[in-house]
Amino acid sequence: MNRPAPVEDSPEHAWQRARELLLARFGPEVYRAGIEGLQFAGADDHVLRLLAPTSTAANWMRLHYPGSLEEALKSIGRPRRIDILVAGRAQGELFPGEQAIGKRKPIRFGALVPRYTFSTFIVGASNQFANAACKAVAAQPGHHYNPLFLYGGVGLGKTHLANAIGHAAMEGNPDARVAYLSAEAFMTQLITALRRDRMDEFKSTFRKIDVLIIDDVQFLANRERTQEEFFHTFNALHEAHRQIILTSDKVPKDIPGLEERLRNRFEWGLIADLQPPDMETRVAILEKKAEIDGLDLPREVAIHLASKIDSNVRELEGCLTRLSAFASLSKTAITVDFAREVLHDLLKERSTVSIETIQRVVCEYYGVRLSDLLSQKRSRNIAFPRQVGMYLSRRLARASFPAIGERFGGRDHSTVIHANKVVEDRLKTDQRLRGSLDELERLANTKA
Ligand code: ADP
Ligand code: MG
Secondary structure, three states: OOOOOOOOOOHHHHHHHHHHHHHHHHHHHHHHHHHOOOEEEEEOOOEEEEEEOOHHHHHHHHHHOOOHHHHHHHHOOOOOEEEEEEOOOOOOOOOOOOOOOOOOOOOOEOOOOOOOOHHHOOOOOOOHHHHHHHHHHHHOOOOOOOOEEEEEOOOOOHHHHHHHHHHHHHHHOOOOOEEEEEHHHHHHHHHHHHHOOOHHHHHHHHOOOOEEEEEOHHHHOOOHHHHHHHHHHHHHHHHOOOEEEEEEOOOHHHOOOOOHHHHHHHOOOEEEEEOOOOHHHHHHHHHHHHHHOOOOOOHHHHHHHHHHOOOOHHHHHHHHHHHHHHHHHHOOOOOHHHHHHHOHHHHHHOOOOOHHHHHHHHHHHHOOOHHHHOOOOOOHHHHHHHHHHHHHHHHHOOOOHHHHHHHOOOOOHHHHHHHHHHHHHHHHHOHHHHHHHHHHHHHHHHHO
């Protein structure tokens, strides 16, 4: 990318003019040896900061032509002290060691998690769309869907996919500057820069990024200063066709305390959601993980685990880790009975109300026949109880959207998502509904 020309009379511009003077005065050889590598890195009223690739480069002019840099600034009416930082030692630098001119170093900020790649990500109906969007973005960063906004519940693979894009983008272009950081880390960087009076550096560094991945942007809620800075960073990168990837546990409009203009930006590109994986996908995830860990996991054990935990892949993996630890300590083969025993405590807590129970109490409560509840009838006195049933199945039975759809007369998972939304929206205004839901929950628990 071409750097935008510094504004006339900005400190950066002053440094550029000083360099020209130095070139004229000392000639190209001295210029190349001692000046060319010094990159403008910020300034305030008293100090102009430069960045040198090595400490030799930082000291070269001082050694051979002491005072000449300051003199050059003075002669263009900018008397300032000059601080030369050595790249890599500067605090909070995103790309330490990058050469001043021309060269790019593919140093990542905040390491990507090595095992979070596309090849270790299992694709099923619940994440197929998000996975495809991520692959498209990784293949041609900045070309499609900018920003790409990934959202979904806890432990459903947002961080994994975001990292996978980073890895693939670097494979596609080893020079790509990929920055992966949580929204929280972004804020920490910002605060550090503010405290050290290094905002110029902060800005210029972030604006050099080719692929910026910010994880868990819901964390920006109510952080006005961070939002403002992020807004500017976003705009600068977006304008330059750099790729931005954001993840969140909510869609932009549901993130409370998010400035309207940021929300608006977040909705510019593509929003892709991750849903809880269905049974087959959960089994495949477990088997993949077992394979990676070199664990001998019989199919029926994988099915047993997958049937017990249906909403959160991280918990699923947690069970597997625990099982594997117990098996290797007790030198026992992993069987379903063994899994039951080892995971007893973990799984007991989640012994939940079944979908059948929920359907039964919903029917009793609203005076609807079960056959009608599961039918295709759409009259309101049936459709709403059905939506309530789906909503409660999500919360109390912790079932996945496709699983719920399946059990409610073979409906599509999008119908279940819609039902959830209908109930959630109504809850915002309808106090009586809250009371009904509490009562239904109580009934379901007593009948479970
Ligand atoms: P999130 O960021 O959405 O909370 P993570 O990306 O941290 O979730 O995923 C939690 C764990 O589950 C990670 O170890 C991740 O590798 C794993 N995981 C989630 N979805 C999948 C998947 N489809 N295939 C393989 N592993 C997955
Ligand atoms: Mg995450």
